[in-house]
Amino acid sequence: MNRNYFFLTALMLLLAIGTMFLSKSEQQKQIEPDKLLWEIIQPTRYVSTDEVAKLIIQNDPSIELIDVRTPKEFAEFSLPNAINIPLDSIVTTSSLEYFGIPGMNVIFFSNDAIQADQGWVMTKRLGFDATYVMKGGLNRWIETIIQPTEPKETAPQTEFDIYQFRKGAQIYFTGAKVETTTNAKKNKVVIKRRKKTVTASGGC
Amino acid sequence: MNVHDLNPKKTLITLVAFTLLLVIGFFTMNKPLLSYQLNLEQSLADLKLEEACFQPADLNAFLTQDSKDIILIDIRDRFSFGQGHIPGAKNISAYDLSQEENIELLNEYKMNKVTVVLYGNDQLQANGSWMLFRQVGFDNVKVLLGGYNYYLAHAKDLMASKDLTDYKLGSAKYDYAKLAQAKNEISSSSTTTKKKPIKIRRKKKKAVASGGC
Numbered sequence: 001m002n003r004n005y006f007f008l009t010a011l012m013l014l015l016a017i018g019t020m021f022l023s024k025s026e027q028q029k030q031i032e033p034d035k036l037l038w039e040i041i042q043p044t045r046y047v048s049t050d051e052v053a054k055l056i057i058q059n060d061p062s063i064e065l066i067d068v069r070t071p072k073e074f075a076e077f078s079l080p081n082a083i084n085i086p087l088d089s090i091v092t093t094s095s096l097e098y099f100g101i102p103g104m105n106v107i108f109f110s111n112d113a114i115q116a117d118q119g120w121v122m123t124k125r126l127g128f129d130a131t132y133v134m135k136g137g138l139n140r141w142i143e144t145i146i147q148p149t150e151p152k153e154t155a156p157q158t159e160f161d162i163y164q165f166r167k168g169a170q171i172y173f174t175g176a177k178v179e180t181t182t183n184a185k186k187n188k189v190v191i192k193r194r195k196k197t198v199t200a201s202g203g204c
Numbered sequence: 205m206n207v208h209d210l211n212p213k214k215t216l217i218t219l220v221a222f223t224l225l226l227v228i229g230f231f232t233m234n235k236p237l238l239s240y241q242l243n244l245e246q247s248l249a250d251l252k253l254e255e256a257c258f259q260p261a262d263l264n265a266f267l268t269q270d271s272k273d274i275i276l277i278d279i280r281d282r283f284s285f286g287q288g289h290i291p292g293a294k295n296i297s298a299y300d301l302s303q304e305e306n307i308e309l310l311n312e313y314k315m316n317k318v319t320v321v322l323y324g325n326d327q328l329q330a331n332g333s334w335m336l337f338r339q340v341g342f343d344n345v346k347v348l349l350g351g352y353n354y355y356l357a358h359a360k361d362l363m364a365s366k367d368l369t370d371y372k373l374g375s376a377k378y379d380y381a382k383l384a385q386a387k388n389e390i391s392s393s394s395t396t397t398k399k400k401p402i403k404i405r406r407k408k409k410k411a412v413a414s415g416g417c
Contacts, residue, residue, distance in 0.1 A: 004215040011219075033238035033340050034302050040332030041298045077380035087251075091244040113328050114373045118251055121335050122244065135328075139377040146383050174384055191405065 031127045039124050046135040049144045050162065052107060053169040056080055064098065064106045068119045079109065079141070080173075090119050091126070099128040109134035109141075145169050237307050241341030250338055258321045258346040260354055260365045266321075267291060267362075274319045279330055280352070290323070290355055298324075298333050310337070314344050323348035323355075327373055349373075 031039075039045075055063050056079065065082040067074050074084040085095045087110075099106060106123075108116035108131065116133045123131055134141075143149075148166035151159040242250060250256060266274045267290075276293035278285050285295040296306055313320050320342070324330040327349055334347035348355075350371030358365050365371065 008215070008219070028244070030240065032236060033240060033336060034236070037238075037298075037302045037333065037336050040336060073376070077384060088248060091248065110374070111376045112373045114331060117328060117331050118335060121332050122248065125240075125244070125247075125339070138380055142378045142380060142383055193405075 029127055030125050036121070036125055040121065045120060045131065045133050046113075047107060047132045048135055049141045050165065050169075052079070052109075052134050052141075053145050053173070054165075057169060057172055062103055062105050064101070064104045066098065066106055066108050066119070068108055068110045068115050073111075077138075079138075082109075085119075087115050087119050090122055096123075096126070099123055099126075099131065104130065106131045107134055108132065110137050112137040112139050146174060237304060238302070238340040240339055242339045247335070247339045251335070256334075256338060256346055258319075258348045260348070260350050260358065260371055261362055263290070263348075263355065264362050273317060274321060275313060276321050276323065276348075278352075279322055279324050279333055284325070288352075288356070290352065293323070301333060301337075310342055310345070314342055318344065320345045321348050322346070323351050326351040326353055327371075 052063075052065075056065075065079050067078050067082045067084045068087045068090065069084070070086055071084055074082075078084070083098060085098065089095055106128075108119045110116040110119075113133055113135050114137075116137060120131055120133050136143075144166055148163060148170060151163055266276060269292075276290055278289050278293045278295045279298045279301065280289075280295075281297045281299075282295060285293075285297075289295065300306055310320060322330045322334050322337075322345060327347060329351060330347050334345060337345040350365075354365075354371045355362070
């Protein structure tokens with residue numbers, strides 16, 4: 001056997017071992033930065049509080065609400081059936097199990113949309129699709145769903161339709177009493193029932 | 205008799221050619237324009253850095269031309285930019301930011317230690333781009349808190365915003381739990397006068413139905 005063969009074999013082995021160290025640096029699959037930037041530019045990830053309310057009311061089984069606030073804030077108040085994954089622990093392996101479930105749409109929310117958006121970017125970097133951000137966060141949730149304001153009288157009909165929906169949603173989420181009317185001048189409504197004149201007597 | 209024994213230098217030539225090929229391949233490899241410099245944990249920690257954000261009050265230094273090492277980049281589209289922008293800002297829309305020439309420009313700013321401040325209409329609009337550029341290693345990129353809208357509302361007195369915190373996002377504006385639980389107290393804001401409850405009188409049954417089958 002030639003001495004050169006040993007030499008070449010040793011070199012090949014060395015290179016092969018070298019490649020093992022290369023792949024170690026990147027454990028999780030990530031999408032390319034320019035692809036991520038492209039995704040970031042798209043405004044399609046935002047959903048409004050109205051849409052979220054509608055999905056909750058309809059009991060949509062495909063939505064997964066992720067609360068990225070702290071556990072303390074989560075304990076005080078959150079949306080129905082929300083899962084708490086604080087932003088700090090969003091890329092841990094146990095948290096990542098909640099993402100990428102086929103057929104599930106993940107909706108991130110926080111006090112406003114900033115933390116939720118940051119959570120969205122982090123999971124997007126890992127290549128998860130079907131993730132959304134509730135625009136305005138819980139602050140807007142309160143402003144629109146829990147305490148909706150009535151549109152001006154000159155507002156277009158669509159705004160009144162939205163308002164009607166929000167009033168309905170308010171009742172759904174808080175159990176508030178139904179407001180019959182907001183007109184203060186209205187007098188007492190007295191309902192007069194026609195008296196039955198003759199009581200039923202006897203039978204067949 | 206081996207073929208290599210005829211030309212002892214043959215192995216060496218092959219070896220040199222092989223390594224040369226590897227070296228050439230390595231240098232001519234198509235390098236991606238951007239690559240992540242911060243891993244996931246570092247990126248998350250980076251979000252909390254105070255110095256990664258640009259306070260509205262600091263805009264004064266830029267507007268008065270006192271500091272030459274700040275560059276403002278308006279990432280909105282040209283139409284919005286044309287309608288109004290912070291004086292002296294450069295318009296590179298988010299769509300164009302990833303173009304090679306703009307990346308080179310950012311690299312140049314980084315070399316010269318120039319702070320690049322990104323802004324959109326609000327902080328949210330610039331949030332994603334800001335995160336990405338910090339993750340790919342541009343640690344001179346900052347985001348303008350409050351965005352253009354806040355600037356527009358406070359343009360006359362930006363210094364006053366130093367003591368304010370209303371541009372800082374992330375905190376709860378309301379006591380959610382209280383509002384969501386106050387079941388019967390919630391009423392529409394338009395009703396100011398007291399409303400009298402509507403009494404519904406139910407008819408009393410006068411007589412018992414007697415008889416029957």
